[in-house]
Amino acid sequence: DAKTTQPTSMDCAEGRAANLPCNHSTISGNEYVYWYRQIHSQGPQYIIHGLKNNETNEMASLIITEDRKSSTLILPHATLRDTAVYYCIVRPRDMRFGAGTRLTVKP
Amino acid sequence: EAQVTQNPRYLITVTGKKLTVTCSQNMNHEYMSWYRQDPGLGLRQIYYSMNVEVTDKGDVPEGYKVSRKEKRNFPLILESPSPNQTSLYFCASSSGLAGYTGELFFGEGSRLTVL
Numbered sequence: 001d002a003k004t005t006q007p008t009s010m011d012c013a014e015g016r017a018a019n020l021p022c023n024h025s026t027i028s029g030n031e032y033v034y035w036y037r038q039i040h041s042q043g044p045q046y047i048i049h050g051l052k053n054n055e056t057n058e059m060a061s062l063i064i065t066e067d068r069k070s071s072t073l074i075l076p077h078a079t080l081r082d083t084a085v086y087y088c089i090v091r092p093r094d095m096r097f098g099a100g101t102r103l104t105v106k107p
Numbered sequence: 108e109a110q111v112t113q114n115p116r117y118l119i120t121v122t123g124k125k126l127t128v129t130c131s132q133n134m135n136h137e138y139m140s141w142y143r144q145d146p147g148l149g150l151r152q153i154y155y156s157m158n159v160e161v162t163d164k165g166d167v168p169e170g171y172k173v174s175r176k177e178k179r180n181f182p183l184i185l186e187s188p189s190p191n192q193t194s195l196y197f198c199a200s201s202s203g204l205a206g207y208t209g210e211l212f213f214g215e216g217s218r219l220t221v222l
Contacts, residue, residue, distance in 0.1 A: 043197055043213030097150035
C-alpha cells in the first residue's frame with residue numbers, strides 16, 4: 001500500500017506562499033493524492049486532490065511531479081488562520097493519516 | 108446541511124464499562140470510517156465500512172467493535188474500555204464507489220477518557 005512521508009513541521013511568514021511537500025514514491029497508477037488539514041482538534045478538512053495533473057481551487061494548488069512520486073501543496077498567500085496540521089494521503093488504498101506537517105504561519 | 112454527527116462529544120468513563128459512540132451522516136455515503144488520534148501519532152484507522160453490513164479492520168481494531176446495519180449509522184463500540192483507549196475519536200464518511208473517490212467528511216470528534 002502506498003505510504004506518504006511529510007516533514008514534521010514548517011514555518012511560513014504571513015502573506016507568503018507556503019509550500020508543503022509530500023513523498024508518495026510507491027503510489028499506484030489509479031491512486032489519488034489527497035490533502036487535508038486539521039486546525040486544533042477539529043475534524044480534518046478536505047483541501048484538494050489530484051491524480052496526475054496539477055489542480056487548483058479556492059483554497060490551494062496541488063503540484064504533482066510527472067512520475068507522481070511526490071507532490072506539493074501550495075497555499076499562495078498564507079494567513080494566520082492557515083496554521084494547522086496538513087495531511088497528505090493516498091486513496092483509495094491508503095486511508096492512513098500519518099502525523100502530517102505542522103504549519104505555523106507567523107506574523 | 109451535509110454533516111457527520113458524533114455523540115457524545117465528551118465522555119469520561121471507568122475501566123470496563125461498555126460504551127458506544129454513535130456516528131451518523133446525512134449524505135447517503137457508502138463509505139464510513141473510525142479513527143483515533145493520539146499525540147504524535149496522527150490519525151489511525153480503527154474500522155471502516157464500504158457499505159451496509161460490510162465492515163473491515165483498520166490499523167488499530169483491538170478493543171473495538173463496529174456495526175453497519177443502516178447506511179447512515181456507524182457506531183463504535185467499546186465493550187470493555189481500558190485507559191489506553193483514552194483518545195480523540197473521529198468518524199468520517201465518503202461517497203464514490205465504495206469510498207474510492209470523493210473527499211472524506213469528518214465529524215467534530217469525540218474526546219473519550221477512560222479512568
